[in-house]
Amino acid sequence: MSKIPLILKREYLTRVKKKSFIIMTILGPLFFAAMVIIPGWVASMSDSDEKTVAVIDHSGLYIDKINDTEIIKFEYIDPASEDNLRNDFAGSGYYAFLIISDNLLVNSNAIHLYSDVGITIDVRDQIINSLRGYLRSEKLGSYEMDGLDQIIDDINKVNINLTTIKLGDDGSENESSTEMAMIVSLVFALLTYMFVFIYGAQVMQGVMEEKTNRIIEVIVSSVKPFELMMGKILGIALVALTQVALWIVLTGIILSGVKMAFSSESDLASRMTGIEMATGNADATEAIAEQSNSFNYDKVMSNMESMNPVGTLILFLLYFLGGYMLYASLYAAIGAAVDNNTDTQQFMLPVTIPIILALYVAMAAFRNPHSDMVFWFSMIPFTSPIVMMARVPFDVPLWEIVLSLALLVAGFIFTTWFAGRVYRVGILIYGKKVTYKELWKWFRYSGK
């Protein structure tokens, strides 16, 4: 009878009962919010890919009214070419195209942005801010100076609801949310990154504890070293999953809390909308707040639905487990090879580098989720869990996901096999200065 369940149970229970686990579970979502905001903000400042957006203005009112930035250019093209653009968008070389179909002061919904990829927040903000500024001054100019309060009040009612629409291959249109895609992508890439790191390190610490405590010899006289290693890896995986589950539940509670705040307290709502719309206008009037109030929460929810939350979550679990298994066994082998913490450094580096590299590539993936580099990194098992999770919200073809998952499974079977052999020898060897050559010897020796 396999003793893995028994070992798993101990590994799991001793960890979830720890104070640090409980604190982390409660503080995690808060800490995590900071982690989401800061890299996202940094990423938004460092986009260097030049994008050209075609503008088709049927109203003829807004020619050259949207300002170019260093990297976002707007090109005004003949409204007659709209059909060409729609049919052969990929061949046009544009990043996106903007269609203004009516006077925006009359109909603020008469503006749409189309692209075959998710649209970044910079492009969206640039359009909104330019147009809003222009419209405001337009409106201001049309008033006499008396009754200014009322005028400003009136001006502040001007609002633009830019709907970004994802163009399917067949020309079908899907409402998409750029921020949501980015946030989802970032959240999952970071979650995977953190969990692989934190829980991988826990596996290593656990193995080292057994080795330095010398309890290992008692245990391996009862169970096979491989069973012990797998029990530990799986037990800690369950701890991680418990944490994720609790975080999801907590986030759910926070979300419903936010929803209640939205319906009851417009002050908070307007502040939140203010941030979301990035207007930078501190004294945004209640008019906007009211207008945004009603739609914002539902819209977030509907956007979330368009992200396919269940599918994304399942993929996250698969990639997280795969990535964790891949690295955890390597961490276990390191823990088995060394006698104390300081010796881990030399072996940690080669394991850590691909994880960190993956995070950097994931950052690039928010901007350009379908570039060659990002594609390859989302295939290599050592980086795919993080990079692919960053890509998933930007509609990755199914075959790429299947292939990358298959490679990941092959990857972790390989590392587990490799690590198991090093582990078996390593845990019983003390007081030896371990080198890579030594590890290789152990690996070969175990094969006999």
Add this chain to the structure above:
Amino acid sequence: MPFLQANNIVKKFADHLALNNVSVEVPENSIFGLLGPNGAGKTTLIRIINQITGPDEGEILLNGKKLSPQHIEQIGYLPEERGLYKKMKVGEQALYLAQLKGMSRHDALKKLKYWFEKFEIQPWWDKKVEELSKGMQQKVQFIVTILHSPSLLIFDEPFSGFDPINANLLKDEILNLRAEGATVIFSTHNMSSVEELCDHITLINNGKSILSGEVPEVRRRFSENLAQIEFSGDSDKVSAALEGSYQIISNKPVGNYQTLLVKMPPETDINQLLRLLIDQCHIHSCQEVLPSMNDVFINVVNQNKTIS
């Protein structure tokens, strides 16, 4: 048929030969001493018996059957390098280790209760291991080793870290286990405990078995034909009588008597010695002096060194 039989075990590590054709026979229901200097290969042999590692050549038979994973539950092993999870509670940990040996939770709990009471350590049940002293931890480890009533027990330096009182407690338990039918393999550098406990020994040096047999027989084998006599009377007359082939090693007063240590010439026995002395002094006691296991150990290992 021996209970445990190791036949021609060979174990190579990357750069040295840990066991070179070692054979060991452990009779059933006895205490067997596995001796040898540091690095001789004892721990390797013990690990092979515990199936922690496998031999490169040779085989181990337990009760006549080739050693296999289902034997793990019949073996209790107290390694020399032993530890416990520091952050885990004593009782919880003992339960876990017992279950790893295949006991049900219920049985383990019942037996642990018995042993904790016997060793008077019930108050430790809910303490964390790190709160216990080293000796206390060893007690817990000893209990865990014998809890599943194994038929073969392997103790590697069981007394290290114990005070004399607890060491005695342990000795009594080991003798009890034999009385109840267990076979014990006992590895130590403490030769006086070997004399006290072991029925048989095997001495390993440099990966080879260089001496084995029953303890009294082994000691006799290395006998230097020494005799110790307690007498009172004239020491000079005694010395004169032994002049010639007998060699007086020491002659010192102990209390009211003299204690004389004599090396007898080969082929002579204590009767002949007594015949020479009987008219010269009052003899109060007389005994053959066998070398201690300590002497045998040093002697054999040194000899082995000069040969190789």
